[in-house]
Structures are given as C-alpha cells and as structure tokens.
Amino acid sequence: MKSLYALNEPLSSERVQLLELAISSSWDNGAASFAAHLTKTNLFPLKPIKLEVFQLNLGKMCNQVCKHCHVDAGPDRKEIMTREVIDLCLLAIDQSQVHTADLTGGAPEMNPEFRYLVEQLSQRKIKVIVRCNLTIIMANKKYHDLPAFFRKNKVEVVSSLPFYTSAKTDSQRGDGVFKSSIEALKLLNKEGYGIEGSGLILNLVYNPAGAFLPPEQHALEKEFKQRLSTSYQISFNNLFTITNLPVSRFLDYLIKTQNFESYMHKLIDAYNPIAATGVMCRNMISIGYDGKLYDCDFNQMLALEVEIDQSHRHIGQFSELLLADRNIVINQHCFGCTAGAGSSCGGTTV
Amino acid sequence: MENYYNPADLKKFGNIADFQKPLADKFFDYYGEVFKEGALTAREKSLIALAVAHAVQCPYCIEAYTTDSLEKGCDEAQMMEAVHVAAAIKGGAVLVHSTQMMNKYKELSM
Numbered sequence: 001m002k003s004l005y006a007l008n009e010p011l012s013s014e015r016v017q018l019l020e021l022a023i024s025s026s027w028d029n030g031a032a033s034f035a036a037h038l039t040k041t042n043l044f045p046l047k048p049i050k051l052e053v054f055q056l057n058l059g060k061m062c063n064q065v066c067k068h069c070h071v072d073a074g075p076d077r078k079e080i081m082t083r084e085v086i087d088l089c090l091l092a093i094d095q096s097q098v099h100t101a102d103l104t105g106g107a108p109e110m111n112p113e114f115r116y117l118v119e120q121l122s123q124r125k126i127k128v129i130v131r132c133n134l135t136i137i138m139a140n141k142k143y144h145d146l147p148a149f150f151r152k153n154k155v156e157v158v159s160s161l162p163f164y165t166s167a168k169t170d171s172q173r174g175d176g177v178f179k180s181s182i183e184a185l186k187l188l189n190k191e192g193y194g195i196e197g198s199g200l201i202l203n204l205v206y207n208p209a210g211a212f213l214p215p216e217q218h219a220l221e222k223e224f225k226q227r228l229s230t231s232y233q234i235s236f237n238n239l240f241t242i243t244n245l246p247v248s249r250f251l252d253y254l255i256k257t258q259n260f261e262s263y264m265h266k267l268i269d270a271y272n273p274i275a276a277t278g279v280m281c282r283n284m285i286s287i288g289y290d291g292k293l294y295d296c297d298f299n300q301m302l303a304l305e306v307e308i309d310q311s312h313r314h315i316g317q318f319s320e321l322l323l324a325d326r327n328i329v330i331n332q333h334c335f336g337c338t339a340g341a342g343s344s345c346g347g348t349t350v
Numbered sequence: 351m352e353n354y355y356n357p358a359d360l361k362k363f364g365n366i367a368d369f370q371k372p373l374a375d376k377f378f379d380y381y382g383e384v385f386k387e388g389a390l391t392a393r394e395k396s397l398i399a400l401a402v403a404h405a406v407q408c409p410y411c412i413e414a415y416t417t418d419s420l421e422k423g424c425d426e427a428q429m430m431e432a433v434h435v436a437a438a439i440k441g442g443a444v445l446v447h448s449t450q451m452m453n454k455y456k457e458l459s460m
Contacts, residue, residue: 168425208420215423219393223423 001065001174003074004252011252012072014303020255021246021332024264032268034334041273045327046282051320053100053284055297055345056081056089058108058117060289063139066160066173068207070247070301073106080106083113085291085315090120092318102284102345104131104297109143122153129156131345134184135177147184147191156201157193158240158345159185162209164227172209185234194236202236205347207244211259213266213340214241217348240347243267245336247298267335275342278349281328291315295328297345298336304329360410393422400429401436 004012011017025033038044059080062073093101101121108114108130121128130150137146150157159181162169166178185202189195194202204224208214221239228234244250246264254260281295285306291314294300305313307329308322342349367374385395396418403411419429 163425165425165427167427206423210420212417212420215393215421219391220423 001067001074003065003072003076004249005072006074006076009252011248011255014301017247017251017302018331020251020260024261024268024332027265027268034330034332034338037268037271037273037335037338038276038330041276043273043276046276046279046330048324048326048328049282051096051098051283051285051323053102053280054089054093054098055102055104055284055286056086056108056117057286057289057297057300058103058105058111058114060106061110062106062133063110063136064107064133064174064177066249067253068172068209068244068250070245070250070298071106072248072301077106079289080111081113081289081291083116085287085289086113086117088291088315088318089287090117090124092315093121093124093126095318096320098126100127100129102129102131104345107133107136109136109146115149118149118153118155122155127156128153129158132157132159133173134159134161134181137184137187138180144187147187147193150188150193151191151200154200156203157188158203158205160205160207161185161224162207164224164231168209172207182232182234185228185236186232189234194234196235203238203240204236205240205242207242211244211254211257211263213270214243214343217241217341238347240345241341241343242345242347243336243339243343245298245333245343247301247333264332264335267339270339271335272338272340272342272350275340275349276338278342278344279334279337280344280346280349281337285323287315293318293323298333299329299331302331302333304331355409357413360413363410393419393424396422397424397428397432401432404433405436405440 011020030036035044038046057071060071060073060077061075061080062077063075065074103114103117105111109132118128118130132146136143138144160173161181162172169178169181170176188202191200192198193200206214206220206224217239220241224239225236228236246254246260251260254263281299284296286294286297286300288294288300293306293313293315294304295306306323306326308319308326311317312319312322337343337349364378385392385399396415399411400415400419403415416429
C-alpha cells in the first residue's frame with residue numbers, strides 16, 4: 001500500500017478533504033455542524049484552558065502505511081522536522097509552562113534528530129511521550145536498542161495495537177505488523193516497560209479497524225491484559241481507546257467504502273458535551289515538521305493553522321500569551337473527539 | 351427490483367410508537383434494561399443478541415448487533431462462533447425432535 005500522496009489521490013489535498021467534510025455540516029439545515037453543537041452546549045467559541053503539552057510531529061516518514069492514518073504517512077514521505085526547528089521548539093519550551101513533549105509522526109524515531117531531541121527534553125526534566133509504532137524497533141538493526149534508549153531517558157511509550165489478534169491488527173496496519181509488534185513489546189517488557197513497580201510506562205492504543213466507534217475503555221483494557229498475558233506473557237500499563245477521525249486515509253476509506261455518511265451521522269449523533277469540555281486541543285499545541293502551529297495533529301493534517309496573528313503562527317515566534325487567548329479552530333472532523341466517551345491522544349476524555 | 355427489507359427502516363424502529371405509544375414505551379424501557387451491564391457484561395449480551403438475531407433471522411437485528419458487537423470490542427472469530435452457537439442450537443432443536451419420529455416409527459413398524 002502507498003500513501004495517498006504517492007498515488008496522487010484527490011484526498012491527499014487538505015482542501016479536497018475539507019470540501020468533503022463540509023458536506024456534513026449542511027445536514028439538518030446546518031444543525032449538524034460542529035459549531036452549532038458547541039453553540040447549543042455553551043462551548044462556542046472553544047477556548048484553551050492551559051498550555052501543558054507540546055505535541056511535535058517529527059515528520060511524515062514512516063515504515064508502515066496504515067489504512068486509517070490521518071497523517072498519510074509512509075516510507076515515500078520525505079517531510080521531517082529539521083534540527084533548526086527542533087531547537088526552536090526547545091527554546092519555546094524553555095520559555096513556557098509546558099511540562100510534557102509528545103513526540104509523534106509518521107514514525108518519530110526515523111527522524112535523524114530524534115535521539116538528540118529526547119535527550120535534550122530529558123535533561124530539561126520535561127516528560128517525554130513517544131508514539132512508537134512498535135515495528136520500528138524490529139525494522140532495522142539501528143533501532144533495536146530503542147527500548148534501552150527509552151528506558152535511559154525515562155520515556156513514556158505509547159503504542160498502537162488495534163487488537164490482540166493478527167487478523168484484526170494486520171488488516172489495518174499491514175501484513176506481519178502484529179507478529180513484529182509482539183516481538184517489540186517483549187523487548188520493551190524486558191527493559192522494564194509495563195512491569196509493575198518499574199516506573200516505566202507502556203500504554204497501548206486501540207482504534208477500531210473500520211467504520212465503527214471504539215468499545216468502553218476499561219472493559220477492553222481488561223480483555224487486552226488478560227489475552228496478551230495469557231497468550232504472549234506481555235504486560236502493559238493502560239489501554240487507550242480512540243476514535244478514528246475522518247481525515248486523510250481514513251476519510252478516503254470511508255468515502256470509497258460508502259461509509260462516510262453513516263459514520264458521520266454516527267459521530268454527530270454521539271456528540272457528548274462533557275467529552276467536548278475535555279478535548280485535548282484545550283491544553284496542547286501541535287507543532288508541524290516545518291514549525292507551523294496548530295491546535296492538534298488533525299488540524300495540522302488539514303492545514304488549519306492556529307487562529308492568531310499571522311506573524312506568530314510559527315514556533316520561532318512562539319507567544320504563550322497570544323495562544324492562550326485564541327479561539328480553537330474547529331471543523332466537522334472534531335465530532336470524532338467528542339463522540340461518546342470522547343477521544344484524545346490519552347484515550348477517553350470523560 | 352423491489353425488496354421487502356429496506357436498510358433505512360432500521361433507524362425507524364423508534365417510530366413504532368406512532369401507533370400504540372404506551373406499549374412501545376413499555377417495550378423500549380424493558381429493552382434498555384435488558385441490555386444494561388448486569389450479571390452478564392454488555393459485551394456478552396451483545397454476542398447473545400447477535401446469535402439470537404441469526405436464529406430468528408431478523409436482518410435488522412443482524413445489522414444492529416454486528417455493529418454493536420464490533421463496538422463492544424468483538425472480532426470476526428468471536429462473532430462467527432456466536433452464530434455457530436445459534437446454528438448448533440437450532441440444528442439441535444431439529445434433531446432432538448427426531449426422537450419423536452423414532453418413537454413413532456418404532457410404534458408403527460414391525
């Protein structure tokens with residue numbers, strides 16, 4: 001499988017994606033718009049609460065080509081965050097109240113400056129989260145020592161595992177991904193990750209392998225723990241269940257399988273104002289590989305920059321004051337984060 | 351070509367209250383209670399419902415509980431196994447009645 005970008009697919013364009021999403025905002029005479037839902041529940045305009053997290057997208061290069069990927073990441077993507085931009089991010093962290101750096105991609109480990117960044121953050125006593133796809137650890141000899149590197153820098157590892165069977169995992173993430181993920185999880189356990197008392201946190205992320213909502217987080221966590229322990233002697237700390245947002249490859253999948261309308265209706269009908277109050281864009285900023293600023297990774301992939309003065313939309317001109325006063329940019333994909341128990345990079349928001 | 355079943359009708363289930371609202375209200379209250387987490391988990395109930403949907407061959411229920419089972423974290427192997435449970439019981443119900451056939455056969459035969 002290749003990225004939409006490599007295939008020159010229409011939905012590789014952010015503009016085309018936004019046009020497709022706009023269709024759903026006109027349903028029910030406009031009542032189906034996300035703005036209308038926020039207004040009805042006294043949350044419009046959506047404002048930040050406190051800036052606590054920088055989520056850095058280190059690039060779109062990845063060793064996997066997952067079907068649901070909202071980044072349209074893949075081995076063909078060359079966009080990566082440069083050392084120059086990374087240093088600007090570190091400068092901004094030094095000048096802010098941010099206490100957590102959440103490193104994502106693509107596969108963040110494929111960025112040549114990845115280890116430098118982690119070490120710099122660790123020295124600053126910033127909590128480091130790495131969204132590791134697991135297979136990267138096994139992909140090449142140069143990554144085999146990642147578990148030890150993570151341990152040394154007390155990184156919190158967050159990894160996707162759509163299911164505890166190969167059929168469901170591989171159908172979404174590619175042939176052989178489940179087997180490789182299990183091998184990687186065993187290496188992480190060997191370093192102490194996910195082991196009680198070690199202090200080394202290993203969290204797993206479930207996302208549905210299709211056009212449906214995720215199950216109740218706690219119930220599924222129990223199931224995952226029991227199955228992974230019994231079948232593979234693998235342990236982990238928490239399971240986060242997240243909803244697939246209609247962006248990039250997942251949006252493409254929804255449209256091509258004629259699931260877009262029913263899935264959008266499902267998200268809209270499941271709007272939960274309590275989930276909306278806890279959405280992750282209220283305490284984070286997403287930084288693109290080129291240093292541009294966004295309210296979240298999904299807005300980044302739709303090229304929806306933060307709504308502040310044009311001259312401050314780059315990390316090089318970071319202003320915590322201006323960002324604190326902004327209106328968060330919203331669109332129809334936001335229904336994915338507010339459906340049911342809510343969805344975020346840390347799981348449910350309710 | 352016209353069909354008896356229209357998938358769009360599944361969403362209209364609640365509209366049965368348009369005729370005989372008091373009875374519909376009683377039914378949906380009961381339905382909601384039945385599917386709550388109880389001595390059985392909501393997930394177990396969803397799989398039971400899926401199996402029964404196949405046994406009674408209701409396409410509306412099959413669609414609804416396929417989605418529900420997926421959203422309760424079930425996979426295709428678990429869901430098909432549940433359907434086989436229904437098949438085994440239905441098939442078993444056919445076969446166990448053959449004991450009546452066998453009894454009558456022996457009654458009438460030399």
